[in-house]
Amino acid sequence: MAHLNQVQLARRWSLSPRTLERWRWRDQGPRYLKVGGRVVYRLEDVEAFERASARQPEATLRSGGTL
Template sequence: MSTRHLNQKQLAERWGISPKTLERWRWLGQGPKFLKLGGRIAYRLEDIEAFEEQQLRQVTGSAAAASPTPAVPHQSAWPEQTPRRIGRSVPA
C-alpha cells in the first residue's frame, strides 16, 4: 500500500484555488494537514479527502451550513494592528 501525495500546485488545481490560498491557510492553521519534507510541502491524499468530507453540506441556507473553504476571518493586506506610515513625521 502506498500513500499518494499532492504538492501545493496540484491541490490548488484540484480545488480551483490559488496556491497562495493554501499558503495562507497553512500560516493560519486552516485547511488540510500537510507535511514539510526537505523544505517542500506535501498533502497526503487521505488528509485531503478527510478535509473534503468535513466540508460536505446538505443545505446552504442554514445557519449551520458553512462555505466549502475553512472559516477564516477576512484578512486585509494591512491588518489594523500594523501601523501605516503615510508620510514622514518631522520633529518640531
Template sequence: MNHLNQLQLARRWAMSPRTLERWRWMGQGPRFLKVGKRVVYRLEDVEAYEAERLHESTTSVRRSA
C-alpha cells in the same frame, strides 16, 4: 497518487496556491507534511478535509459572526 503538492491541490480545488500558503500559515486547511522545503498533502488528509465540509444544503453551513 498518494500525495499532492501545493499546485496539484490548488488545481483540484480551483484556487490560488497562495491561498494554501496562507492557510498553512494560519493553521487552517488540510493537514500537510513538510520535508525540507517541500510541502505535500496526503490524499487521505485532503479527502478527510473535504468530507468534513460536505453539506446537504446552503442552510446547513454554519456561519461565523
C-alpha cells in the same frame, strides 16, 4: 501513499496556491507535511478535509430529506 503538492491541490480545488499558503499560515485547511522544505498533502488527509467540509443543502434539511 499518494501525495499532492501545493500546485496540484490548488488545481484540484480551483484555488490559488497562495490561498493554501495563507491557510497554512493561519492553521486552516487540510493537514500537510514538510519534507525537505517542500510542502505535500497526503491524499487521505485531503479527502478527509473534503468530507468534513461537505455541507447538506438547507432545503433538504427543511424537507426532512436525506442525501
